[in-house]
Amino acid sequence: MANRDGNRNLNRDVNRDVNRNVNRNVNRDVNRNWNRNVNINNVNVRPGWARAGWGVARPWNHGWYGGWPVPTWGWWGARAAAWGVATLATAAVINNAVDNAVSSNATYIVVPNTNYQLLYGTVQPSGSNSVSFVMQANGSNYQLTANCNQGTINGQEPSNAEEAELLNAACQVAYGSV
Structure with a gap:
């Protein structure tokens, strides 16, 4: 039982961090109000x-x-x-x-x-x-x-x-x- 709980928490923590960092970087780099319609x-x-x-x-x-x-x-x-x-x-x-x-x-x-x-x-x-x-x-x-x-x-x-x-x-x- 100890191994199963350890693996479950490890996977959850890794996935949470990856998703959080991706969303932060996308939102921070570009102002949402900027218009992208430029060819x-x-x-x-x-x-x-x-x-x-x-x-x-x-x-x-x-x-x-x-x-x-x-x-x-x-x-x-x-x-x-x-x-x-x-x-x-x-x-x-x-x-x-x-x-x-x-x-x-x-x-x-x-x-x-x-x-x-x-x-x-x-x-x-x-x-x-x-x-x-x-x-x-x-x-x-x-x-x-x-x-x-x-x-x-x-x-x-x-x-x-x-x-x-x-x-x-x-x-x-x-x-x-x-």
Whole structure:
């Protein structure tokens, strides 16, 4: 009888842990409110400006985003402390990632401190503060918008540090100094 009870508890505990971890990872990696209806074959991931010298080749106003030690978004301080982060990736880190992607003919950069990929060529400004872009996570493509002044993605404040890094990367590619 002792062997039978031991095996039963072992199997139950293993199955519980596997199911719990799978569900946590899926829910944490992607915001449930993001729209996945993007056919990447219909998106121009290599526009004319996404080349060597991309920063000055952008056909829109640029250079106003960033340059601060702490983001100016009203939600940043308390959320950053709760997430355990003090800063976001610098302009130099993001710019180097784009430069390296351009040099190696890659259509995306890995967003620093995340598992997200930003298809930097899809970055398109809207007005003087907003941007639309496509990113990839878990093998899916997501069309998103961000307001770089307000610090929002799809009209919502980021819910974790990874979303804040994505917001920062997209805004840096669109409006940051190079």
